[in-house]
């Protein structure tokens with residue numbers, strides 16, 4: 001119980017040599033909840049729940065003297081949790097128990113070349129042997145339940161990003177707090193389509209029993225495809241905000257091989273969206289590895305800015321089958337309530353196996369800006385729902401392709417003097433320019449085709 005007052009190395013010595021003697025007379029039992037499971041692979045849920053439970057208790061703040069502070073829920077409050085080796089007591093049905101937060105001390109000194117390497121921690125629960133059943137049953141269950149509930153209410157959502165691992169056992173997700181403002185209300189898209197996606201998501205979150213009944217893992221895959229600037233990443237943020245899920249942004253080019261990918265995926269908690277952006281460019285998933293590599297080598301020489309990324313790409317040995325196995329494995333083995341989202345600008349170039357239904361259950365096309373989507377943007381950016389210029393904008397939008405990102409850029413006031421009318425006029429200019437450009441491109445293309453056709457006719461005549 002008072003282990004923390006004895007030097008740790010001395011404690012290990014005593015424990016090792018007097019273990020049997022001590023346990024014979026010691027009326028107390030100790031249960032340890034490790035932060036990581038024995039194989040160092042998965043973070044123990046119980047550890048996090050105990051942490052939340054203890055942070056949420058008044059006794060913790062009364063009896064512990066050193067705390068770690070964490071900002072919770074939109075930076076409005078802080079949660080205090082015990083520092084290493086602190087001890088707090090708790091009472092359950094008149095029985096006193098003690099919790100100590102321990103830290104694993106390596107028995108041999110470890111020299112690390114890397115700063116901030118992670119120490120493993122554990123919570124030890126101590127209580128009188130007499131109450132073994134009560135404490136290991138009811139009390140521990142109550143702690144875990146309450147901890148889970150506290151974690152849900154205090155939950156500050158996180159955006160995780162995989163970082164290249166330094167060693168096989170290391171946790172390779174790092175996070176920042178997720179505070180993206182996009183919602184389905186601010187997303188510029190035809191309202192019917194938006195509502196259908198929202199409904200699909202809500203149905204998924206409420207579908208625990210349904211998925212169990214049909215014998216399918218409680219996960220869902222979405223494929224978002226469309227040109228750059230049509231809102232694929234914005235849609236992901238809106239999904240995460242709608243469902244209150246964490247986001248795991250998986251950068252495949254930083255993953256060295258299939259094993260590393262597997263260990264990253266199994267470390268993802270439930271209530272999360274796993275995102276693989278730009279799947280076509282992240283890996284060679286089309287099977288045409290040779291051709292692409294040659295193209296890349298040429299590009300590499302030309303474009304020095306891209307060199308770092310290209311070199312990382314070559315280092316990654318993640319394969320299509322590895323990715324598929326991981327996704328299927330993940331879907332069937334771990335807890336559930338996870339969504340995986342792939343985004344791409346080149347849907348036609350993806351391997352069909354990757355996006356077949358069952359893996360990517362819903363394919364969502366992110367289109368160019370339509371009038372309805374423009375009205376959402378006008379409301380977001382200019383706080384107007386109608387204007388005399390809307391009619392002209394509507395007909396121009398029907399005649400040309402422009403992304404919501406370009407519309408948004410034009411609607412943003414460039415100076416304090418710019419009012420809604422000025423911004424709308426800017427947009428009209430941009431639309432007219434886009435229309436002209438498209439016309440010119442179409443003309444050139446037609447000319448080229450005609451030239452090609454004439455050339456082949458002339459060739460045919462010559463050979464006759």
Ligand SMILES: Nc1ncnc2c1ncn2[C@@H]1O[C@H](COP(=O)(O)OP(=O)(O)OP(=O)(O)O)[C@@H](O)[C@H]1O
Pocket residue numbers: 186187188189226227228229230231232233234235345366404405406408
């Ligand atoms: N549908 C949309 N609704 C609201 N805003 C949008 C939408 N599409 C684009 N935007 C605006 O344009 C910016 C770029 O959009 P976003 O990054 O979501 O596009 P993307 O499709 O992910 O592009 P890329 O393929 O290049 O990753 C966003 O920050 C947002 O402000």
Ligand SMILES: [Mg+2]
Pocket residue numbers: 232233234277343
């Ligand atoms: Mg994007």
